[in-house]
Amino acid sequence: MTDFAATKALFHLPDGIVYLDGNSLGPLPRAAAARVSQTVTDEWGEMLITGWNKAGWMALPMALGDRIGRLIGAEPGHVVTGDTLSIKVYQALASALAMRPDRRVILSDTGNFPSDLYITQGLVKMLGDGYELRLVAPEEVAEAITDDIAVTLLTEVDYRTGRKHDMAALTAKAHAVGALAIWDLAHSAGAIEVDVAGAGADFAVGCTYKYLNGGPGAPAFIYVAPRHADQAPPALSGWLGHAAPFAFDLDYRAGAGIERMRVGTPPILQMRALDCALDIWDSVDMAALRARSIELSERFIAGVEAACPTLTLASPRDPQNRGSQVSFRFDQGYAAMQALIDRGLIGDFRAPDIMRFGFTPLYLDEADIDRAIEIIADVIDNALWDQPQYMERKAVT
Numbered sequence: 001m002t003d004f005a006a007t008k009a010l011f012h013l014p015d016g017i018v019y020l021d022g023n024s025l026g027p028l029p030r031a032a033a034a035r036v037s038q039t040v041t042d043e044w045g046e047m048l049i050t051g052w053n054k055a056g057w058m059a060l061p062m063a064l065g066d067r068i069g070r071l072i073g074a075e076p077g078h079v080v081t082g083d084t085l086s087i088k089v090y091q092a093l094a095s096a097l098a099m100r101p102d103r104r105v106i107l108s109d110t111g112n113f114p115s116d117l118y119i120t121q122g123l124v125k126m127l128g129d130g131y132e133l134r135l136v137a138p139e140e141v142a143e144a145i146t147d148d149i150a151v152t153l154l155t156e157v158d159y160r161t162g163r164k165h166d167m168a169a170l171t172a173k174a175h176a177v178g179a180l181a182i183w184d185l186a187h188s189a190g191a192i193e194v195d196v197a198g199a200g201a202d203f204a205v206g207c208t209y210k211y212l213n214g215g216p217g218a219p220a221f222i223y224v225a226p227r228h229a230d231q232a233p234p235a236l237s238g239w240l241g242h243a244a245p246f247a248f249d250l251d252y253r254a255g256a257g258i259e260r261m262r263v264g265t266p267p268i269l270q271m272r273a274l275d276c277a278l279d280i281w282d283s284v285d286m287a288a289l290r291a292r293s294i295e296l297s298e299r300f301i302a303g304v305e306a307a308c309p310t311l312t313l314a315s316p317r318d319p320q321n322r323g324s325q326v327s328f329r330f331d332q333g334y335a336a337m338q339a340l341i342d343r344g345l346i347g348d349f350r351a352p353d354i355m356r357f358g359f360t361p362l363y364l365d366e367a368d369i370d371r372a373i374e375i376i377a378d379v380i381d382n383a384l385w386d387q388p389q390y391m392e393r394k395a396v397t
């Protein structure tokens, strides 16, 4: 069993703040500042370039990949970290398309995060030759998996509503028509139980700055199923994905397995912060985490619905069909979210009218949820959002 009171003590949360936005940026693990500082002074400072060997910097992308692998049900040695999620989406998609050379259609849904769609649009344009992004509504994905599909590119948990796709069923459907399945786990890794191997996913990608708490700019990860690992052509063939980077050959030869998905120099300071955050995850049982996340989310939904009849639940009511976030629709959602933040409750707003709240059992408990409900009730029922300063849109929402 996981001791969630103990994990809560391992995070720094500012006084007076209830943080329901760990689904966008996780909070600071208390040990991270010292760990990063030590890397700066003792490793970078003292070891200089010898740190790549002496401090194990060059091995970090794979070591971190394995620690994340446990959380997403990957086989050891099949996940690597680096770059940003948008780049990992590009890599997975380009590789998968190259593995289905006689097909041209990429299937995704209108609930997908825009970066995944933009990356796909860019790649489709560059490839030309009849390539096409086909978008359907999330609930129509299953029936849209037809035998002209090359690749399905789906985000398991919808960033706006929290609606969760059935990864195993949709992957099986994709395979049945000869397509490959790529899963974006941005809102799944560290949020719910994930079993990429069990579901038969061909590729999976995700970020580490949300539920995994790796910090702003923390590296992304990519998983390639063992059956493809030595065949998948790496789309971004950088030197650190080469079979022998320090041979400095003039021609590219892909590295073994997942190593080929490395591109260039890893961001060591960010990786140390992530390493520190993953120390906390080592003690976490994912089934216990999921049970606790459902408990806290259900308490939140019941409390908000009882107190605020003007908010409508945008997330699936059945917890089995959602990830670890809860969203409500409110036409003045932007202003309302600013008013909540002003009163110490941090969530976020997603256009056009979604107020989004993330549930992260590592550092949230019932007292936080009850306090959040109180603040929401105060802001909504007393229309405290109706102030000009809450209407002004900020650059980042």
Ligand SMILES: Cc1ncc(COP(=O)(O)O)c(C=O)c1O
Pocket: 084, 085, 086, 087, 113, 115, 116, 155, 159, 184, 186, 187, 207, 220
């Ligand atoms: C589902 C999903 N995919 C892709 C991204 C883009 O990730 P990044 O900004 O790290 O490239 C995000 C969030 O930003 C996301 O939520």
Ligand SMILES: Nc1ccccc1C(=O)C[C@H](N)C(=O)O
Pocket: 024, 113, 159, 186, 396, 397
């Ligand atoms: N990386 C960010 C930087 C700044 C502001 C938000 C993000 C997010 O990650 C947004 C997230 N993908 C979302 O689901 O809305």
